Amino acid sequence: MSERLTAERRRAALAALPGWQDAEDRDAISKVFTFADFNAAFGFMSRVALVAEKHDHHPEWFNVYRTVSVTLSTHDAGGVTERDIALATAMEAIAAATGLKA
Numbered sequence: 031m032s033e034r035l036t037a038e039r040r041r042a043a044l045a046a047l048p049g050w051q052d053a054e055d056r057d058a059i060s061k062v063f064t065f066a067d068f069n070a071a072f073g074f075m076s077r078v079a080l081v082a083e084k085h086d087h088h089p090e091w092f093n094v095y096r097t098v099s100v101t102l103s104t105h106d107a108g109g110v111t112e113r114d115i116a117l118a119t120a121m122e123a124i125a126a127a128t129g130l131k132a
């Protein structure tokens with residue numbers, strides 16, 4: 031669970047996660063979510079926070095009004111692992127239920 035992904039696994043995982051891409055400046059994955067309004071953005075963050083704490087795996091994120099910019103990596107592994115893919119997948123499900131802007 032906490033070894034860095036092979037290039038092949040990483041490509042396949044990203045292909046299944048719309049909007050997620052390799053971070054520009056480090057070994058991580060990132061996405062900018064845009065919600066309908068601040069309420070939806072903060073509701074998303076609140077729900078994700080509960081999942082993150084449960085998994086003991088936490089996003090780096092930055093919120094401005096209705097956007098939430100997220101970066102995920104596994105610090106101990108120095109890169110992207112299945113733990114990041116699992117959290118990104120959970121974030122997709124939560125975002126879909128939270129009021130994403132079309």
Ligand SMILES: C[C@H](O)[C@H](O)[C@H]1CNC2=NC(N)=NC(=O)C2=N1
Nearest residue numbers: 086087088089102103104105106
């Ligand atoms: C001690 C604790 O398990 C670690 O610091 C956890 C906490 N949350 C974490 N979150 C993320 N994204 N990466 C980590 O490596 C990480 N490590």
